[in-house]
Amino acid sequence: MTSTGTAQLTLPTDEQILIVREFDAPAQLVWKAWTTPELVARWWHAKRGEVTVAEIDLRVGGAWRSAMVTPDGQEVAFHGEYREIVPHERLVSTETYEGVPGAPPTLNTMTLEERDGRTTMRLTIDCPSREVRDAIVESGMEDGLQDALDLLEEVASSLR
Amino acid sequence: MARAATTSDAFNAVAEPRRREILDLLADGERSVEEIVRALGLGQPQVSKHLRVLREVGAVEARADGRRRLYRLNGAALKPIHDWISGYERLWSERFERLDAVLEELKRTEGDGR
Numbered sequence: 001m002t003s004t005g006t007a008q009l010t011l012p013t014d015e016q017i018l019i020v021r022e023f024d025a026p027a028q029l030v031w032k033a034w035t036t037p038e039l040v041a042r043w044w045h046a047k048r049g050e051v052t053v054a055e056i057d058l059r060v061g062g063a064w065r066s067a068m069v070t071p072d073g074q075e076v077a078f079h080g081e082y083r084e085i086v087p088h089e090r091l092v093s094t095e096t097y098e099g100v101p102g103a104p105p106t107l108n109t110m111t112l113e114e115r116d117g118r119t120t121m122r123l124t125i126d127c128p129s130r131e132v133r134d135a136i137v138e139s140g141m142e143d144g145l146q147d148a149l150d151l152l153e154e155v156a157s158s159l160r
Numbered sequence: 161m162a163r164a165a166t167t168s169d170a171f172n173a174v175a176e177p178r179r180r181e182i183l184d185l186l187a188d189g190e191r192s193v194e195e196i197v198r199a200l201g202l203g204q205p206q207v208s209k210h211l212r213v214l215r216e217v218g219a220v221e222a223r224a225d226g227r228r229r230l231y232r233l234n235g236a237a238l239k240p241i242h243d244w245i246s247g248y249e250r251l252w253s254e255r256f257e258r259l260d261a262v263l264e265e266l267k268r269t270e271g272d273g274r
Binding site: 006007008009010011012014017019021023024025029030032033034039042043044045046047048123136137138139 | 171172175177244245248249250251252253254255256258259260261262263264266267270
């Protein structure tokens with residue numbers, strides 16, 4: 001269940017998702033890759049489509065919006081607003097999924113901690129309710145079904 | 161949401177870092193409480209408490225072996241949990257793999273940023 005290089009996802013409370021990942025780069029560069037539109041466009045799609053929008057107005061109260069189009073033509077878009085900005089250390093923003101009308105925003109806190117040139121990112125997603133949290137986790141099932149099946153196979157064989 | 165909530169209860173039980181360590185250990189085979197205590201450096205009361213939580217959601221099973229109780233993973237109970245969580249986790253893993261590539265390039269073009 002532990003492996004390096006993959007995102008470690010846990011559910012610290014009923015309303016939270018925590019994603020932890022270490023990067024082999026200083027915090028300044030991770031911050032830059034996370035907050036520069038043309039760089040975000042290169043990683044945010046997670047190989048599931050093409051990023052069509054990456055807008056970032058990096059100031060407190062400023063807006064962000066990201067969208068991608070999947071190979072079957074479906075647009076997946078999110079937007080939000082920056083609440084707290086500590087360069088290279090901490091970024092707090094809201095996030096709303098545009099695919100569900102009236103979907104409530106989550107509050108996302110991204111922190112970076114650098115040690116010996118490597119950086120640990122902790123991304124906490126605070127949801128308005130457990131139902132929203134569970135729906136977000138389940139949203140990954142469709143996107144990553146094949147990958148999930150591969151993982152399941154791994155898990156299943158390790159449990160034999 | 162009933163199905164998700166049930167899975168989520170099990171996941172919450174499994175998500176606790178120490179309990180994940182216990183599951184990792186049991187992935188290698190059956191262990192007694194004493195063996196788990198030794199391997200993790202935790203107190204027996206804590207280990208027993210974690211095992212109780214894991215048993216309640218069906219993640220581990222126990223059987224008697226003389227005076228000892230041996231614990232083992234219950235793969236059937238864990239699979240739906242992995243199923244539920246791994247898609248979203250994999251989404252982020254794949255984002256971060258792409259981000260790694262961007263960072264490698266930034267390191268080359270900008271040195272280490274200092």
